[in-house]
Amino acid sequence: MKCEHCNVNDATFLYEENINGNKRSLRLCADCAAKLQAGKLFGDGIEALSIPSFAKMQENFLDGLFGFSPKHPSASTQKACPGCGASWAELLQKGKAFCPTCYTTFGEELQPTVRSLHGNVTHVGRAPAGRRAQKEKRDRLATLKTELAKAISEEKFEDAAKLRDEIRTLEKE
Secondary structure (H helix, E strand, O other): OOOOOOOOOOOOOEEEEOOOOEEEEEEOOOOHHHHHOOOOOOOOOOOOOOOHHHHHHHHHHHHHOOOOOOOOOOHHHHHHHHHHOOOOHHHHHOOOOOHHHHHHOOHHHHHHHHHHHHHHOOOOOOOOOOHHHHHHHHHHHHHHHHHHHHHOOOHHHHHHHHHHHHHHHHHHH
């Protein structure tokens, strides 16, 4: 199917608009869709496409994806990734992380999105043998430290001393 604006290229984008119950659909080629996104107006019988509604559509998409509107800046807009220098605003604009360091830099901001996509923010599947051993050690240390705090609060100092020694042994490995 040809682009409904230029009638030259094949249509690859579908633009749909519903303003006060008036629905309109246009099939556009990549060039015409880029013009629409850039805010250029179409002529030749097709009234000017509503650029504000297109921008609103993008904003609504980001609202649903990230859980807040990018128009409302937060403290994280000032943050920059040390790995690639990208800001939170750039990450929002592109819709993806630029480098692995972005995930640690913007981890707090990304958690709601990752949780909604995957159901969890920590890995729960299989892992390579070396990583598995490290994770088991970290988990064991966390459990021991929790038990140590509980033993101290309950004033079970002999148990606490044993747990302390076990923690030290694990940390030396």
